[in-house]
Amino acid sequence: MSASYNKPIPVPTPESDVFWEKAKKHELWIQRCLSCDNPFFYPRMNCPNCLSDKLEWFKTAGLGTLYSYMINHRPVPGFEEDAPYAIAIIQLEEGPRMMTNIVGIENTPENLVLDMKLKVVFEDIDDDIAIPKWEPA
Amino acid sequence: MDSLRYKAAIVGASETTELGSIPDKTAFQLHVDAAVNAIKDCEIDKNEIDGIATTMNPAALAHYLGIVPRWIDNTQVGGTSFLVHVRHAVAAIASGLCETVLVAMAESGRNRVGEQTGRIGDVSSMSGGRRDSSFPGQFESIYGVAGPTTQFGMGVLRYMQETGLTHEQLASVPVAQRKWANKVPRAMYGDIISVQDVFDSRMICYPFHLLECCLVTDGGGALIITSSDRAKSFPTKPVYILGTGESVESPIVSQMYDMTSSAAFKTSSKKAFEESGVTHNDIDHLMIYDAFAHLPIYGLEDLGFVKRGEAGSYIEEGNTSPGGKLPMNTNGGGLSYTHSGMYGMYAIQESVRQVRGEAAHQVDGVKTSFCQGVGGMFMAAGSLVFTNEEPHT
Numbered sequence: 001m002s003a004s005y006n007k008p009i010p011v012p013t014p015e016s017d018v019f020w021e022k023a024k025k026h027e028l029w030i031q032r033c034l035s036c037d038n039p040f041f042y043p044r045m046n047c048p049n050c051l052s053d054k055l056e057w058f059k060t061a062g063l064g065t066l067y068s069y070m071i072n073h074r075p076v077p078g079f080e081e082d083a084p085y086a087i088a089i090i091q092l093e094e095g096p097r098m099m100t101n102i103v104g105i106e107n108t109p110e111n112l113v114l115d116m117k118l119k120v121v122f123e124d125i126d127d128d129i130a131i132p133k134w135e136p137a
Numbered sequence: 138m139d140s141l142r143y144k145a146a147i148v149g150a151s152e153t154t155e156l157g158s159i160p161d162k163t164a165f166q167l168h169v170d171a172a173v174n175a176i177k178d179c180e181i182d183k184n185e186i187d188g189i190a191t192t193m194n195p196a197a198l199a200h201y202l203g204i205v206p207r208w209i210d211n212t213q214v215g216g217t218s219f220l221v222h223v224r225h226a227v228a229a230i231a232s233g234l235c236e237t238v239l240v241a242m243a244e245s246g247r248n249r250v251g252e253q254t255g256r257i258g259d260v261s262s263m264s265g266g267r268r269d270s271s272f273p274g275q276f277e278s279i280y281g282v283a284g285p286t287t288q289f290g291m292g293v294l295r296y297m298q299e300t301g302l303t304h305e306q307l308a309s310v311p312v313a314q315r316k317w318a319n320k321v322p323r324a325m326y327g328d329i330i331s332v333q334d335v336f337d338s339r340m341i342c343y344p345f346h347l348l349e350c351c352l353v354t355d356g357g358g359a360l361i362i363t364s365s366d367r368a369k370s371f372p373t374k375p376v377y378i379l380g381t382g383e384s385v386e387s388p389i390v391s392q393m394y395d396m397t398s399s400a401a402f403k404t405s406s407k408k409a410f411e412e413s414g415v416t417h418n419d420i421d422h423l424m425i426y427d428a429f430a431h432l433p434i435y436g437l438e439d440l441g442f443v444k445r446g447e448a449g450s451y452i453e454e455g456n457t458s459p460g461g462k463l464p465m466n467t468n469g470g471g472l473s474y475t476h477s478g479m480y481g482m483y484a485i486q487e488s489v490r491q492v493r494g495e496a497a498h499q500v501d502g503v504k505t506s507f508c509q510g511v512g513g514m515f516m517a518a519g520s521l522v523f524t525n526e527e528p529h530t
């Protein structure tokens with residue numbers, strides 16, 4: 001990890017360790033219910049649709065669209081050099097939504113058009129954690 | 138017990154003596170100040186209070202006031218907690234668990250007197266580099282969220298895309314509410330503003346400008362609730378509780394079921410309307426918790442006052458402004474009046490003042506008021522319907 005990384009760092013739990021293990025390999029995995037076929041995010045030990053515990057992790061295509069966003073002009077510590085930066089919601093091709101940052105494009109209202117196609121990329125912050133971010137596909 | 142309708146009434150209601158910037162009192166002191174003011178308001182002997190609801194430690198408040206309650210509620214679901222407390226208090230009174238409840242709330246949101254963390258909304262107080270295993274810590278904080286200003290409005294651009302809401306219409310929310318605040322001496326800001334003034338104010342988090350974000354203040358409020366039968370023995374005009382509702386949705390905003398609508402608003406308000414026996418047309422006065430400018434827009438639609446996509450133009454055309462057909466947020470709201478962090482208590486206080494006929498910017502002929510609260514960022518909701526009309530039976 002670069003000594004200068006001063007942003008919040010996720011700590012995996014028993015429910016989310018697969019997500020972060022796969023992220024480290026630059027793959028975006030989420031869960032699916034084997035009883036009702038419902039894909040979902042965030043990681044849980046029961047399906048939020050039917051409460052079944054028969055679940056599987058699967059690799060997503062890493063593709064999605066820009067569902068919504070805000071552009072923050074008051075950076076939290078660690079994000080000073082990024083400001084103003086977008087905090088965005090991705091609509092995954094597989095259905096669930098997740099929060100992210102948009103990289104590879106200046107974060108302006110003109111550039112960030114809802115429903116634009118995006119693909120996942122990963123930022124390695126140390127030996128254990130890579131954070132999924134999204135860039136124009 | 139088939140319904141909580143007309144089972145209880147608010148007989149005492151008061152805010153803290155001061156409001157805005159109170160640099161010499163802790164949140165605890167402000168709780169006590171509000172509680173004592175509400176007790177004085179209805180001239181009750183404090184020993185008649187046998188129930189206490191608050192988000193702080195109820196033992197600390199009870200002991201400070203020298204009360205040993207036989208019913209407590211410590212529900213903490215953010216700024217709507219106090220609407221939920223009222224609902225629970227009515228149920229407790231109706232079922233005989235207690236007779237008279239004190240609901241008290243206060244915060245040192247601005248000066249943080251006696252608090253360990255910085256001013257609400259102050260991003261510099263958010264520690265960098267922290268490791269967090271919570272769901273928001275793993276899946277939201279890592280992307281540079283800075284509290285409500287960067288999360289609460291996350292669905293608004295999507296809402297705009299789906300409904301055609303314009304930036305001008307979003308800005309018209311603080312413009313409309315400032316017209317109310319203009320005649321409210323205790324409001325922090327009362328100067329009339331224009332849509333252009335909103336656009337010219339500093340960008341906080343696109344699409345939200347400073348004037349589309351709530352204030353950060355100190356203050357509090359308290360309520361005394363008792364059975365409708367007992368309510369008549371107090372010197373104040375009873376504010377009867379006709380209907381109540383509550384709900385919760387997602388603890389993290391990015392996982393709302395639909396980011397353009399609040400499931401908790403819908404569930405909570407539907408229950409309150411059903412219980413109250415009144416329709417939307419019977420509502421003379423409306424409070425919708427406005428931490429940010431989009432909340433009254435979501436609220437008007439989720440509560441069913443207007444159809445999907447109509448709320449922006451409804452507000453822009455003046456329907457919720459002074460002289461409009463649905464007066465809303467008549468104290469100026471969290472955007473102009475005050476907002477110490479958990480605004481719900483102030484919304485209730487304004488509903489009570491309007492129903493009593495003693496508000497600073499009084500609406501003529503208010504009989505029935507609807508009060509909608511939100512907790513967290515669309516995490517929770519509470520709904521209350523008040524009236525000054527005596528029960529018919």
